[in-house]
Amino acid sequence: MVKIIVDSMLGNLARWLRVLGYDTEYSRKMLDKDILTTAIREDRVLITKDLGLHRRALKNNITSVYIPPEVTEIADILTILVEKLGIEVKFDKNNTRCPLCNSRLSIVPKAQIATLVPPEVLSKYDTFWYCSKCKKVYWQGNHWRTINDTIQLIRSRVASKPKKDEVVSEHEV
Numbered sequence: 033m034v035k036i037i038v039d040s041m042l043g044n045l046a047r048w049l050r051v052l053g054y055d056t057e058y059s060r061k062m063l064d065k066d067i068l069t070t071a072i073r074e075d076r077v078l079i080t081k082d083l084g085l086h087r088r089a090l091k092n093n094i095t096s097v098y099i100p101p102e103v104t105e106i107a108d109i110l111t112i113l114v115e116k117l118g119i120e121v122k123f124d125k126n127n128t129r130c131p132l133c134n135s136r137l138s139i140v141p142k143a144q145i146a147t148l149v150p151p152e153v154l155s156k157y158d159t160f161w162y163c164s165k166c167k168k169v170y171w172q173g174n175h176w177r178t179i180n181d182t183i184q185l186i187r188s189r190v191a192s193k194p195k196k197d198e199v200v201s202e203h204e205v
């Protein structure tokens with residue numbers, strides 16, 4: 033799986049990519065030069081809304097995907113990433129990350145988190161994940177319907193497109 037770093041304007045995308053299992057670096061405080069050095073050091077693909085940063089990345093042989101200003105919807109951004117990077121937009125309960133801190137999440141037994149979530153949640157859901165770093169429990173609550181709809185939308189778009197050449201230019205993405 034490709035490792036990713038996103039610029040400070042793409043926090044929502046970072047959370048999405050983490051839920052989809054992608055190791056995604058993101059910080060609101062990261063300077064451009066730190067983003068570039070991290071991308072090189074950790075072999076990460078850059079995703080950015082900053083054309084200047086995108087060009088600097090390409091000059092440094094970093095694979096970079098530029099998201100134009102008119103593209104704001106998460107489904108549209110993820111569709112671009114499917115096309116340019118071949119990322120897979122699907123939720124795998126065994127390969128997901130904490131949207132807040134990027135740590136890998138594991139499914140935990142109900143008993144382990146029983147005191148951390150409201151009783152009605154505990155009885156309604158079967159699968160829970162726990163981030164030991166953030167001390168946060170996750171489950172597929174009501175908001176999950178929206179996430180699933182977005183995933184389905186992207187998958188249907190990608191499926192309906194004619195298969196294009198598999199070759200992706202390394203730096204012109």
Ligand SMILES: [Zn+2]
Nearest residue numbers: 130133163166
């Ligand atoms: Zn976390």
